Amino acid sequence: MSQLTRLSQALIDEPLAPRPNVGYLWTRSRRRHQRRRSITAGLLALVVIGAFSITKIEGSSPSSPTLLKTKTTNVQLASYYLAAGAVPNATLEAVGLPSKVAVPTKITPSVATVATNGVVSYVGAEYCPYCAIQRWALLVALSKFGSFTNLDNQVLSSSTDVYPGLASWSFIGAKYTSAYFTFDPIEVTSSTPNTGGGYQPLVKMSAAQQRAFSKYNPQAELPFLDMGNHYITLGASASPSVLEGLTLGDIGGDLSKATSPVAQAIDGTANYLIAALCTMVQGTTPPICSTLATHLASRALGAGLSPTSKTSSTTVAPAQPPTNAPMSVWKKWSDEMHAFLLAAAANFRAPNSGCTISRIDVTGEMLIKPLLGVPAGVMEWGMSLTGHCGPKVKANRVK
Amino acid sequence: MDIVSGQRIGLVQKGELVFVESFDAWYSREHDRMIATLVLSTGDIELAVEGVDEACSRALERWKRISAMESPTGWVYRVAINHAHRVARRKSMEQRVFRKQASMPDLPAPAGELWELVASLSERQRQVVMLRHVAEMTENEIGEVLGISRGTVSSTLHDAHQRLGRLLNDDSEL
Numbered sequence: 059m060s061q062l063t064r065l066s067q068a069l070i071d072e073p074l075a076p077r078p079n080v081g082y083l084w085t086r087s088r089r090r091h092q093r094r095r096s097i098t099a100g101l102l103a104l105v106v107i108g109a110f111s112i113t114k115i116e117g118s119s120p121s122s123p124t125l126l127k128t129k130t131t132n133v134q135l136a137s138y139y140l141a142a143g144a145v146p147n148a149t150l151e152a153v154g155l156p157s158k159v160a161v162p163t164k165i166t167p168s169v170a171t172v173a174t175n176g177v178v179s180y181v182g183a184e185y186c187p188y189c190a191i192q193r194w195a196l197l198v199a200l201s202k203f204g205s206f207t208n209l210d211n212q213v214l215s216s217s218t219d220v221y222p223g224l225a226s227w228s229f230i231g232a233k234y235t236s237a238y239f240t241f242d243p244i245e246v247t248s249s250t251p252n253t254g255g256g257y258q259p260l261v262k263m264s265a266a267q268q269r270a271f272s273k274y275n276p277q278a279e280l281p282f283l284d285m286g287n288h289y290i291t292l293g294a295s296a297s298p299s300v301l302e303g304l305t306l307g308d309i310g311g312d313l314s315k316a317t318s319p320v321a322q323a324i325d326g327t328a329n330y331l332i333a334a335l336c337t338m339v340q341g342t343t344p345p346i347c348s349t350l351a352t353h354l355a356s357r358a359l360g361a362g363l364s365p366t367s368k369t370s371s372t373t374v375a376p377a378q379p380p381t382n383a384p385m386s387v388w389k390k391w392s393d394e395m396h397a398f399l400l401a402a403a404a405n406f407r408a409p410n411s412g413c414t415i416s417r418i419d420v421t422g423e424m425l426i427k428p429l430l431g432v433p434a435g436v437m438e439w440g441m442s443l444t445g446h447c448g449p450k451v452k453a454n455r456v457k
Numbered sequence: 458m459d460i461v462s463g464q465r466i467g468l469v470q471k472g473e474l475v476f477v478e479s480f481d482a483w484y485s486r487e488h489d490r491m492i493a494t495l496v497l498s499t500g501d502i503e504l505a506v507e508g509v510d511e512a513c514s515r516a517l518e519r520w521k522r523i524s525a526m527e528s529p530t531g532w533v534y535r536v537a538i539n540h541a542h543r544v545a546r547r548k549s550m551e552q553r554v555f556r557k558q559a560s561m562p563d564l565p566a567p568a569g570e571l572w573e574l575v576a577s578l579s580e581r582q583r584q585v586v587m588l589r590h591v592a593e594m595t596e597n598e599i600g601e602v603l604g605i606s607r608g609t610v611s612s613t614l615h616d617a618h619q620r621l622g623r624l625l626n627d628d629s630e631l
Contacts, residue, residue, distance in 0.1 A: 062621070065571050066591040069493035074568060075506045077488045080481060086514040250481055258481070 080258065138310025139209045139227075142194060143201035145313050145325060150198075151351045152316035156326040159296045161358055162289040162334050167404035171273055172418045173266030174287045175407040176338065178241045180229065181271055182281035185216035185249035185257045188294035189281040190226035191301055194309060195327035196283070202332055202346040203339075204236025212306065216249050216257070221298040225306045230260065238339045239286065242267065246280075266416070287404070289334035289359065296323035329355045340407070374398070381431050388436045396422065396439045403441050415445040477524040480517050487530055488513070491537060493568075494591040498584045499541055500572050504548075508541030509533075528598050534588065535602045574624060582617040585610055 135143070167175070180196060182189035190213075197206065211228040215221065229243035244267065247257035263271060267284075275282045279292040300319040301309060312320035333355035336347035346352060376394035379387045403418040422437045432438060488509065495505035512533045516523050523529045575583050581603075588599045596610045603610070 062571070062574075062586065062590040063593075066493055066497065066587075069496070069568055069571075069591075070489045073489040073492060074496055074502050075492050077485070078510060080484065080517065083510070083514040083517045086510060087518050090514070250479065 135206065135209055136306070138306045139197065139206070141310035142197045142313055143206060145198050145201075145321075145328070147346060147349050147351075149314050149316050149321065150325050150329055150332075151349060153321055153325040153329065154351055155329060155355055155358060156296075156322045159323065159326040159330065160291070162283075162285070162291045162295070162330050164360055165274055165288065165290055167287045167401075168273060169400060169403045169418055169420065171266070171270040171284075171287050172404060172406060173416050174242075174270050174284050175405065175415065176239050176286055177266070177284075178239055178286065178335065178338070179267050179270060179284040180241070180243040180281060181263055181267055181283075182229070182243070182245050183247040183249075183257065184213045184228050184245050184260070185219060185247060186280045187215040187219055187221035187224045187298045188279075189245075190215045190221075190224035191294050191296060191298040191323065192281045192283065192291070192327070193226050193229065194301075194313075194324045195295065195331055198313065198324060198328035199331035199335060200234060200236070200241060203238050203335055203344055204234055204241075207233045207235075213249055215298075216251075218251070221302060224298055224301045225304060225309060226301075227306075238344070239335070283331075285331070285334045286338040286407075288337055291331075295327040295330065300324075330359065333359050378431065381428075381433065385433075385435065388433060392437045392439070396420065396437075399439050399441050417444040418442070419444075478529075480520045480524070483524075483529060484513060484517075487533070490592060491530075491534065494534070494587045495537055495541060496568055497571055497575060497591060498538070498580075498587045499545070500576060501545075502568075504541045504545055507544050508537035511540045512537035528594075528601065530592070531594065531598045531602045534592065534594075535604075538584065538602070574621065577624070578617055578620060582613055582620070585613045586617045586621070589614055 178200065180192075182193065197209075200206070209227055209232050211231055213226055213228045215224040215226065217223050228245050230245050232243065234241040234243075242264070244261040244263060246260060246263070248260050250258045252258050270284045270287065270290075271278070271282055274284065274290050275292055277292070281291075281293065283291040300323045304312070304320070309320055309324075312318040313324060315321055316325070329351045332346055333352050336343060336352060336356065337359075339347060375398050376391055379391050399420045403420050406415060406418055419442045420439060421442065422439050425432060425434050425436050425438055427434050429438070491509045491512075492505055495508050496502055499505055499508075515536055516529065516533050523532055526532055575586065578586065584603060585599055588594045588602060589596070594602070596607050596614070599610045600607045605613075
């Protein structure tokens with residue numbers, strides 16, 4: 059070793075600066091992208107203003123739009139993902155509803171979690187073996203309603219946990235497009251152990267996911283799947299043991315063999331997920347919602363058709379009593395109106411898929427003088443929506 | 458994120474699952490050495506930390522591609538050195554515009570002693586010496602990092618050794 063190497067070794071043994079954790083590097087990376095985006099947006103604005111000025115000067119509109127197209131690079135899906143995304147309906151029918159598969163839980167939609175209406179929200183972790191099997195079922199089910207790209211992040215579940223080393227992938231970086239709903243998946247930790255005995259954190263839950271997670275999953279089980287604020291699954295719906303010792307290719311191949319343990323577990327779970335997802339479809343339903351397996355799963359879910367199409371006391375607005383009705387009748391009407399608005403708020407879904415409802419409030423106001431036939435002293439209820447379509451934020455109060 | 462287990466990472470390359478070192482493992486091993494190399498190349502701890510942090514952050518983002526390179530560490534050094542240069546240029550411009558006094562490097566021992574030894578070398582000679590003796594890179598790797606030929610690395614190293622040898626009055630040590 060040279061003298062220089064020997065002297066500098068002291069600097070390596072006793073570092074001149076502490077080593078920042080990986081989280082700091084991610085934060086730094088995000089900030090760099092934000093700076094770049096700001097600069098790009100500024101330049102784009104200048105280009106648009108320039109183009110607009112030129113158009114004005116020339117006195118005619120340009121013959122072809124000069125919009126900048128965003129280039130997206132999609133990673134080609136590996137054969138096993140394609141196989142999972144194309145499990146034939148006949149196979150799903152043949153698998154049916156195996157008794158060892160857990161049925162998703164129907165939940166009473168809550169106003170507090172309204173932001174996940176119309177959203178399939180998945181909270182998992184890369185180390186988690188239960189997430190490994192649930193991802194496969196989700197892939198099979200969601201592929202019936204849309205398509206995935208960029209599923210190239212393969213992972214093995216933790217080697218030190220139960221069912222070690224199950225072959226799966228991470229939803230980080232994956233893209234899903236569907237005409238029916240949006241898919242919002244996150245993986246909260248990697249499969250790399252950290253010094254605290256846990257795993258390296260990856261992505262934090264959004265505020266909407268956090269609210270639903272806290273409300274419907276008090277034991278904080280992973281994975282947590284919230285299908286439109288109407289159905290949830292906690293943990294895996296089938297035993298991950300069927301994946302033990304199998305490669306991604308083995309699993310992808312087995313999915314189309316109805317009698318295989320893999321198909322029984324994953325396709326069986328997918329049948330229930332498909333039935334739950336069908337309740338989220340508004341308008342024309344995809345063919346998968348009309349199959350016998352989906353119909354049977356739907357019955358098992360206790361859903362029937364879409365929850366929004368069910369008629370109950372809370373889905374019909376109570377008729378307003380005559381002005382001279384006794385105060386007890388008005389009080390009952392006010393209570394029914396409150397329940398109606400709470401149910402309507404909890405089920406409300408933005409009519410435009412480009413819009414997101416982030417908050418709905420149902421608030422009461424005691425009338426101090428008669429209003430539109432409602433006497434003074436009656437609590438009148440109103441609903442306020444907060445959300446956004448694109449970059450703009452709109453707030454409307456409706457009655 | 459392709460972490461497969463612990464220190465390894467599984468990536469699909471040309472349809473095959475290959476295993477490379479995970480970012481965390483590489484980062485834990487190389488960080489302190491990179492800081493030492495850049496401190497002794499620039500004489501400025503702040504600049505070195507900024508360069509290494511920026512380069513590691515970029516490497517983390519692109520780890521899938523970088524881990525498959527022949528020398529991931531070489532790539533990170535190149536980015537770190539370039540970034541440190543950019544920051545130094547910006548600092549120098551600010552000093553000119555705002556008429557600030559440039560601060561002299563003030564390194565704690567033993568970095569200070571080493572800096573005194575290598576400060577008289579040219580910047581290129583310092584970089585080559587540090588990459589060779591602190592970062593422990595081969596001449597080929599140094600050439601890749603600095604964008605120069607192996608022959609230039611070799612002659613620069615030779616010149617630097619002679620100069621340092623004279624300073625240390627002990628040619629044989631280097």
